[in-house]
Amino acid sequence: MNNKEAIDFLNRLAEGIAKTFGSSCEAVIHDMKNKKNSIVSIYNGHVTNRKAGDSLNILGTGRDVNDFLNGIDLIGCQGKTVDGKLIKSSTFHLIGDNYHYAFGINFDYTHLSLAEAAMKELTKVGENIEDVMKECGENRLHNIFEECMKIIGKPISMMTRDDRVRIISLLKERNAFSFHKSIPYVSEQLSISRYTIYNYLKEINNGKVK
DSSP states (O other): OOHHHHHHHHHHHHHHHHHOOOOTTTEEETTTTOSTTTHHHHHHHHGGTTTOOOOSSTTOOOOOOHHHHHOEEEEEEEEEEETTEEEEEEEEEEOOOOOOEEEEEEOOOHEEEEHHHHHHHOOOOOOOHHHHHHHHHHOOOOHHHHHHHHHHTTTTTGHHHHHHHHHHHHHHHHHHGTTTTTHHHHHHHTOOOOHHHHHHHHHTTTTOOO
């Protein structure tokens, strides 16, 4: 590819990218062999406030960073213009026998960064709802159980069968068995088997317990 073919290709590419991504996207071609008038052509130059014929610099800031690191491509770098625009910048080098061009893509994402911040705030969440519900359920079940224990008025070690049936009845009246894993919890607290609890509930449902 000779010099003319290279610049023609880069110009078509720059124009195409600028049109594809809109007015927030600048596409610029630098002649790295002519730093004083480096910009050969530029599309959407309002992004960095530059124009064709301007000297070589970084995003219109006047800073010169080792001639774009001597031919190393830079992809997706963060930058900022003099007037504070946030820029996502990439630079690609095309080097031939008698030419060295740097093709830059500079996307102004200032407004998108504001939208990103708003989206982060909107999508910010706390604890997992299932974990919270589980914890609330366990606490509520514990409180109901303690309430029923006070009504019985005896320590578990001194409870008779009738006392245990009654506390199961009291728990049922308070919908304690609607909580997740309530049967295992009550079984552990009363030191009786789950099978026994189901039998007590069956007696209560059949009206055998008053």
